[in-house]
Amino acid sequence: MSKMNEETKLRIHNITAKAAFKFGSEAWLLKKREEQRLEAAQMKFLRYLLGITKFDTEKNQCIREKTGAQNIVKEIKQYQKNWLQHVQRMDTNRLLRQALKYRP
DSSP states (O other), X not given: OXXXXXXXXXXXXXXXXXXXXXXXXXXXXXOHHHHHHHHHHHHHHHHHHHTOOGGGOOOHHHHHHHHTOOOHHHXXXXXXXXXXXXXXXXXXXXXXXXXXXXXX
16 A cells, blocks of 8 residues: 555545534634644644654644644634624524524
């Protein structure tokens, strides 16, 4: 079995891992600890993708530059912002829009 090149691995990351990280994130309220854990999981995946260990003392920013990956927390926050704008554009009779505007 031949080894996959880094571009193929990065495509797999963008398709599968990012989707898994973002799944259900529309309604998340991220706390600092959760942001750190998401970022750590992403960096673990990217390090593995490049064959870099923690003992190589490669900085996270350098790894992101090599892979072209953005910080997953920033991506999730942008995703949430886009989702909120999408809901706000919905008709007022839609259940999701009513739930967003609901005040007990």
